[in-house]
Amino acid sequence: MSSIRARLAMIVLLVVTGMAWFGQASIRTYEDYDRAQGQIGDVLELRAQVLFLDATSYSPKLAGRLKEKRKELGRDPRANLLSDIIQAYNEKDPKALRRRVLAFVDSERRTLNDALLRQREAERKLKQNAAVTALLPLVGLFMLWLTVRASVFRGIDRLSRRMMDFLVDRYSFQFSEPESNELGQLQRTFNSLAQRVINNMDELKSLDQAKSDFLSITSHELRTPMTSIKGSLSLLTSGVMGRLEPQAEKLLKIAESETDRLIRLINDLLDLAKIEAGKLPLKGDWVNWDEMMHKTAQSLVGLANAAKVRIAVQPRPGLEVYMDRDRMQQILTNLVSNSIKFSPEDGTVSVFASKTRNGEMLVQVQDQGIGIAPEDQELIFQKFRQSSSPESPIVKGTGLGLTIARALVEEHGGTIGVHSEKGKGATFYFTLPKWRDQTGHSPDADDVPAERGRGAA
Amino acid sequence: MKILLAEDDPNVSVITQLCLEKIGGHAVTVASDGAQALDAALKDGFDLIILDGMMPKLAGLEVARELQSRGVTSTPIIFLSAKSEEKDIKQFLALGAGFIGKPFDPQAICGRIDEILREKGLAAS
Ligand SMILES: Nc1ncnc2c1ncn2[C@@H]1O[C@H](COP(=O)(O)OP(=O)(O)OP(=O)(O)O)[C@@H](O)[C@H]1O
Numbered sequence: 001m002s003s004i005r006a007r008l009a010m011i012v013l014l015v016v017t018g019m020a021w022f023g024q025a026s027i028r029t030y031e032d033y034d035r036a037q038g039q040i041g042d043v044l045e046l047r048a049q050v051l052f053l054d055a056t057s058y059s060p061k062l063a064g065r066l067k068e069k070r071k072e073l074g075r076d077p078r079a080n081l082l083s084d085i086i087q088a089y090n091e092k093d094p095k096a097l098r099r100r101v102l103a104f105v106d107s108e109r110r111t112l113n114d115a116l117l118r119q120r121e122a123e124r125k126l127k128q129n130a131a132v133t134a135l136l137p138l139v140g141l142f143m144l145w146l147t148v149r150a151s152v153f154r155g156i157d158r159l160s161r162r163m164m165d166f167l168v169d170r171y172s173f174q175f176s177e178p179e180s181n182e183l184g185q186l187q188r189t190f191n192s193l194a195q196r197v198i199n200n201m202d203e204l205k206s207l208d209q210a211k212s213d214f215l216s217i218t219s220h221e222l223r224t225p226m227t228s229i230k231g232s233l234s235l236l237t238s239g240v241m242g243r244l245e246p247q248a249e250k251l252l253k254i255a256e257s258e259t260d261r262l263i264r265l266i267n268d269l270l271d272l273a274k275i276e277a278g279k280l281p282l283k284g285d286w287v288n289w290d291e292m293m294h295k296t297a298q299s300l301v302g303l304a305n306a307a308k309v310r311i312a313v314q315p316r317p318g319l320e321v322y323m324d325r326d327r328m329q330q331i332l333t334n335l336v337s338n339s340i341k342f343s344p345e346d347g348t349v350s351v352f353a354s355k356t357r358n359g360e361m362l363v364q365v366q367d368q369g370i371g372i373a374p375e376d377q378e379l380i381f382q383k384f385r386q387s388s389s390p391e392s393p394i395v396k397g398t399g400l401g402l403t404i405a406r407a408l409v410e411e412h413g414g415t416i417g418v419h420s421e422k423g424k425g426a427t428f429y430f431t432l433p434k435w436r437d438q439t440g441h442s443p444d445a446d447d448v449p450a451e452r453g454r455g456a457a
Numbered sequence: 458m459k460i461l462l463a464e465d466d467p468n469v470s471v472i473t474q475l476c477l478e479k480i481g482g483h484a485v486t487v488a489s490d491g492a493q494a495l496d497a498a499l500k501d502g503f504d505l506i507i508l509d510g511m512m513p514k515l516a517g518l519e520v521a522r523e524l525q526s527r528g529v530t531s532t533p534i535i536f537l538s539a540k541s542e543e544k545d546i547k548q549f550l551a552l553g554a555g556f557i558g559k560p561f562d563p564q565a566i567c568g569r570i571d572e573i574l575r576e577k578g579l580a581a582s
C-alpha cells in the first residue's frame with residue numbers, strides 16, 4: 001500500500017470491523033446469559049411449586065398448572081419425572097408423591113447447576129469482549145500514530161531538509177526520486193519549482209554576463225576614439241605642434257574642453273552602470289590621508305583658480321584611512337568641484353577630517369555658496385537630479401556626481417549627507433569606518449577626550 | 458629614453474607616439490599588434506614598454522607574461538587600457554606593471570610615466 005491515505009483508511013477499517021465483530025459476539029453471549037437466567041428462574045419456580053404439593057389437600061387448579069408445565073417441557077427427560085409427580089398427586093398418594101418430588105428436585109439440581117455454569121461462562125465472555133472492544137481503538141490509534149510518524153513526519157522532515165539544502169546551495173542540489181505517496185507528490189511539485197528557480201537563475205546569470213560584456217565593449221568602443229580626439233586636440237593646443245592662429249587656438253580650446261566634458265560624462269555613465277550592475281569592487285589599502293588629499297586638491301587648483309575660489313585643506317598628519325585611493329579621490333573631487341561651482345568669487349572651500357563620537361572618521365567639505373533648499377537635500381543624491389529651485393543657477397553638469405559619490409562612500413562602509421541652509425553655503429559630509437593614527441595622536445583629541453589620545457605627549 | 462609602444466588602433470598609436478616624442482622627448486618604436494611587440498621587445502633593448510591591453514593576435518597581458526617567462530624582467534611595463542574593469546587592472550598590477558587608463562591627457566602622460574617609474578623605484582631618464 002503506497003498512499004498514506006489508503007494506509008490510514010486501512011487501519012481505521014480494521015479497527016471498525018474488529019469492534020463490530022466483537023460487538024456482535026457480545027450480543028450473542030448476552031443472549032446466552034439471558035437464556036440461562038430464564039432457565040434458572042423456571043427451575044426455581046417449578047421447584048417451589050413441586051415442593052409445596054400436598055397430597056392431602058388436592059387442588060385441581062394446581063394440577064392443571066403442573067400439566068401445563070409438563071406440556072411446556074415437551075420431550076425434556078425432566079418431563080417424565082414431572083408426569084410421575086402429577087400422577088402421584090392425582091392419586092393422592094403422599095408417600096409416592098414425597099419420593100417422586102425428592103427425585104425430581106434431585107434431578108433439577110443438576111439442571112440448575114448447569115444453567116448457573118452457563119450463565120457464569122457467558123458473564124466471563126462478556127467481560128472479555130468488553131475489554132477487547134475497549135482496547136481495539138487504543139491499538140488502532142497506536143498504529144495510526146506509527147504510520148503517521150513513519151510516512152508523514154519522516155517524509156516531511158526529509159523533504160524540508162532537501163528544501164534547506166536547496167536554499168543553501170542551489171547548484172549542487174540533487175533531485176531525489178520522489179516516493180510514491182502524497183509526500184512524493186509534494187516533492188515532485190517542489191522539484192519542478194526548484195528546477196524553474198535554477199533555470200531562472202541561469203537565465204539571470206547569462207543576462208548578467210551580457211550586461212558585463214556590454215559594459216566592457218561600450219567602455220572600450222567609447223574610450224578609444226575619445227583618446228584620439230582628446231590627444232589630437234591637446235597636442236594642437238599645447239603648442240608642441242607649432243604655433244596656431246589665435247582664433248584657431250580658441251576654437252580648439254573650446255573643442256578640447258567640450259571633449260573633457262564628454263569624457264567625464266562617459267566615465268560617470270560607465271561608473272553608474274557598474275554601480276547599478278553591482279560591479280564596482282574596491283581596491284582597499286591603507287592610505288596616508290594628507291598625501292591623498294593634497295593630490296586631490298592639486299588636481300582641482302585649475303578649476304578653483306578659474307572660479308577665483310580658494311581650497312583650504314586642514315592637515316591631519318599621521319592619519320591613515322583604509323580606502324580605494326582612486327575612488328576616494330573621485331568622491332572628494334565630486335564634492336569639492338561642486339562646492340567650487342556653487343561658491344561666490346573669493347569664497348573658500350574647506351576640507352576637514354575629524355573623529356565622530358562612535359569612532360568613525362568624518363570628512364566634511366564646506367563652502368559659502370548658494371546652499372541647498374531642504375526639499376532638495378535628499379533629491380540631489382539621485383541620478384540626473386539637480387536642485388530644482390528656480391533661483392539655482394544653471395551650471396553645466398549632469399547630476400551624476402553625487403549619485404556616484406554616495407555609492408562609493410557606501411561601498412567604503414560609510415554614509416554621506418549634507419547640511420545646508422538656502423543662501424548660507426553647504427557642508428557635505430561622509431563617514432569612513434576604517435582609519436588609524438600612525439603618530440598615536442587622536443585625529444580630534446579636543447572633540448573626543450576619552451578613549452584614544454590618552455597616550456599623546 | 459627608448460620606448461616600445463604597442464597599440465593596435467592606428468590613430469591612438471600615432472597620437473601616443475607624438476605625445477611621447479614631442480612632449481617627453483623619448484625615442485619611440487611602434488608595434489601594431491602583440492606578436493610584433495613581442496618580437497621587437499625580444500630583439501631590442503628598451504627602457505620602457507607600453508602595451509595596449511586589448512590587441513589582436515596577442516593581448517597586452519599575454520605579451521607581458523611571455524616576456525617575463527623569457528627572462529625579460531628588467532624592462533618596466535606600463536599598460537594602456539580603455540577597459541577600466543577592476544579585474545583587468547588587478548591583473549596588470551599583479552604583474553608588477555603600471556596602468557594608465559584611456560583616454561589620457563597627452564600633457565599628463567609623460568608625467569604619469571615618470572611617476573609610475575618612480576613608484577616602481579626605477580628612476581626615469
Ligand atoms: N556645494 C553645493 N552647493 C549647492 N548646490 C549643490 C552643491 N553640490 C551639489 N549641489 C546641487 O546638487 C546637484 C547635483 O550635484 P551632482 O554633483 O550630483 O551633479 P552635477 O554637479 O550637477 O553634475 P556632475 O557632477 O555629474 O557633473 C547640483 O546640480 C546642485 O544643484
Ligand SMILES: [Mg+2]
Binds near residue numbers: 338
Ligand atoms: Mg558634481
